Amino acid sequence: MSPAAASALVVDGVTKRFTTPDGALTALEDVSFAVRPGEFLALIGPSGCGKSTLFNIIGGLTGGFEGQVRVDGAPIDGAHRAIGMVFQEESTFPWRTTLDNVAFPLEVAGMGKTERYARAKNLIKLVGLDGFENRYPAELSGGMRQRTALARTLAAEPRILLMDEPFAALDEQTRLLLGDRLLQIQQALKQTTLLITHSIAEAVQLADRVVVMTYRPGRVKRVFDIDLPRPRNSEIVSSAAFGHYVAQIWNDLREEAAKGLDESEAIARRTGQH
Amino acid sequence: MDQARLSARHFLGSVTALRVATLIVLFLAWEAVAASGWLFEGVVPSSFKIGAALWDLLTSGAFYSNIELTLGEAAISVVLGAGAGIAVGLALGRSRFAGTAFEPYLHYLAPTPKIVFLPILLVLFGIGPGSKIAMGTLSCFFPMALSVASGVRQVDPVLLRVGHSFNLGRVAMIRKIYLPALVPPIATGLKLGLGVAIIGCLLAEIKMSNRGLGFLIMQYYSQFRIPYMYAALIVAFAVAALGNALIARFVRLPGR
Ligand SMILES: Nc1ncnc2c1ncn2[C@@H]1O[C@H](COP(=O)(O)OP(=O)(O)O)[C@@H](O)[C@H]1O
Numbered sequence: 001m002s003p004a005a006a007s008a009l010v011v012d013g014v015t016k017r018f019t020t021p022d023g024a025l026t027a028l029e030d031v032s033f034a035v036r037p038g039e040f041l042a043l044i045g046p047s048g049c050g051k052s053t054l055f056n057i058i059g060g061l062t063g064g065f066e067g068q069v070r071v072d073g074a075p076i077d078g079a080h081r082a083i084g085m086v087f088q089e090e091s092t093f094p095w096r097t098t099l100d101n102v103a104f105p106l107e108v109a110g111m112g113k114t115e116r117y118a119r120a121k122n123l124i125k126l127v128g129l130d131g132f133e134n135r136y137p138a139e140l141s142g143g144m145r146q147r148t149a150l151a152r153t154l155a156a157e158p159r160i161l162l163m164d165e166p167f168a169a170l171d172e173q174t175r176l177l178l179g180d181r182l183l184q185i186q187q188a189l190k191q192t193t194l195l196i197t198h199s200i201a202e203a204v205q206l207a208d209r210v211v212v213m214t215y216r217p218g219r220v221k222r223v224f225d226i227d228l229p230r231p232r233n234s235e236i237v238s239s240a241a242f243g244h245y246v247a248q249i250w251n252d253l254r255e256e257a258a259k260g261l262d263e264s265e266a267i268a269r270r271t272g273q274h
Numbered sequence: 275m276d277q278a279r280l281s282a283r284h285f286l287g288s289v290t291a292l293r294v295a296t297l298i299v300l301f302l303a304w305e306a307v308a309a310s311g312w313l314f315e316g317v318v319p320s321s322f323k324i325g326a327a328l329w330d331l332l333t334s335g336a337f338y339s340n341i342e343l344t345l346g347e348a349a350i351s352v353v354l355g356a357g358a359g360i361a362v363g364l365a366l367g368r369s370r371f372a373g374t375a376f377e378p379y380l381h382y383l384a385p386t387p388k389i390v391f392l393p394i395l396l397v398l399f400g401i402g403p404g405s406k407i408a409m410g411t412l413s414c415f416f417p418m419a420l421s422v423a424s425g426v427r428q429v430d431p432v433l434l435r436v437g438h439s440f441n442l443g444r445v446a447m448i449r450k451i452y453l454p455a456l457v458p459p460i461a462t463g464l465k466l467g468l469g470v471a472i473i474g475c476l477l478a479e480i481k482m483s484n485r486g487l488g489f490l491i492m493q494y495y496s497q498f499r500i501p502y503m504y505a506a507l508i509v510a511f512a513v514a515a516l517g518n519a520l521i522a523r524f525v526r527l528p529g530r
């Protein structure tokens with residue numbers, strides 16, 4: 001088997017430039033990495049390093065880039081059925097109940113009511129929302145809405161789960177517990193997963209490998225193998241090995257985060273002078 | 275909390291009392307003017323005469339065929355005008371190019387009294403219900419198109435990205451995401467559109483027709499049967515209010 005065929009998802013030399021009022025902005029430069037089948041890969045980088053841009057490119061929602069994104073060896077052209085996306089923003093449909101939100105991809109695929117509700121109910125149980133089937137998103141907490149969105153994405157049975165900071169808006173405790181839940185689901189489904197995050201702890205808690213990105217233009221700085229035992233849960237955050245990985249990654253990331261901070265301070269200073 | 279609820283109830287009670295008092299004062303003032311004979315006889319008839327005329331109208335079968343006609347015209351106008359308004363609003367809102375090119379026309383035409391189009395509509399659709407429906411449709415179209423066009427631009431972009439990520443085609447995007455997301459602006463458009471559709475039909479009937487509620491109002495006026503004219507006006511007002519209440523009732527917003 002060639003190495004390419006052994007990967008579920010390959011990002012190969014992706015470069016993305018935006019034209020802004022201040023001129024050209026290179027958001028991503030020659031980004032390459034691969035996700036193996038069943039692997040949990042985390043991608044980490046400071047705010048503004050191009051993570052969401054890459055998320056949209058892999059999901060087929062953003063075009064006009066150089067390089068290739070390949071699924072099972074074939075370059076994608078638009079949204080690929082094998083890829084399921086969970087967005088950073090609030091993305092549940094406010095006019096649908098939990099049940100109808102989760103059943104959404106099945107409904108648009110033309111599946112009958114009985115079957116799609118049965119499947120949706122299983123997924124709702126999987127993400128721990130049983131009992132909330134008939135609630136509207138406005139009646140749920142932020143964490144519950146994000147789980148609804150996750151279940152909705154899983155309903156389409158994607159081979160690759162792609163998530164952009166899905167827990168970013170949640171508090172620390174909720175984040176840890178949802179991380180556990182996500183790991184259980186990922187292990188149960190052997191779900192190939194690419195999680196984008198800016199939290200080192202989250203990356204180490206969940207991932208098999210962590211890709212660290214540089215700040216603007218976003219490039220791959222280093223890839224860490226996380227050799228922590230499975231099954232894992234959030235208790236691992238108190239272990240020495242966990243702390244070791246966090247320190248190592250922070251060492252790499254600190255420089256990049258500082259660049260981002262300097263830049264945003266410079267912008268604040270410039271705009272403050274007007 | 276109980277304190278707050280108590281004072282809220284107190285507030286509502288005062289509002290109701292004020293409303294009732296206003297009605298009573300208006301009623302007495304109206305009766306005083308009617309009895310005084312200051313105004314030309316019959317311009318302000320006693321409310322008892324209007325009441326009697328209303329009773330007379332409501333118990334005569336011929337009256338209902340006129341109401342039915344006007345209501346039917348208004349209903350068809352709302353269906354046609356709202357349908358066209360939603361379609362055009364969606365097209366304008368979704369395409370930045372079309373929106374920029376055409377929306378200024380809508381904004382200029384929307385506040386224009388549609389009655390100026392009546393001569394053309396009479397030529398095109400005749401003196402019968404056709405020209406009335408055309409007036410109502412035209413009136414209903416503009417508020418709906420504008421409301422939907424601006425609503426489309428406010429649809430949360432992440433919901434559209436969710437749709438694209440699930441590979442939804444154009445029709446599914448409209449049916450499953452745009453239309454449900456647009457229920458509030460469509461309800462607003464319907465509310466405004468229903469009112470102006472009824473006004474449009476009535477105005478057209480008043481100007482030129484041989485049947486309908488508007489025609490009756492005008493006929494009573496020209497025959498100087500003022501109490502009957504007021505009675506027909508009251509019915510027109512009630513019909514419009516009822517229509518609005520129905521829309522408010524049927525257009526519920528789940529989860530919002
Ligand atoms: N559509 C766009 N047009 C212009 N610049 C953009 C656009 N989208 C993102 N950017 C810029 O690209 C950079 C990366 O953004 P993003 O991918 O959102 O970063 P992250 O998700 O890592 O915070 C930022 O500087 C952002 O301002």
Ligand SMILES: [Mg+2]
Pocket residue numbers: 051052053088165
């Ligand atoms: Mg982002």
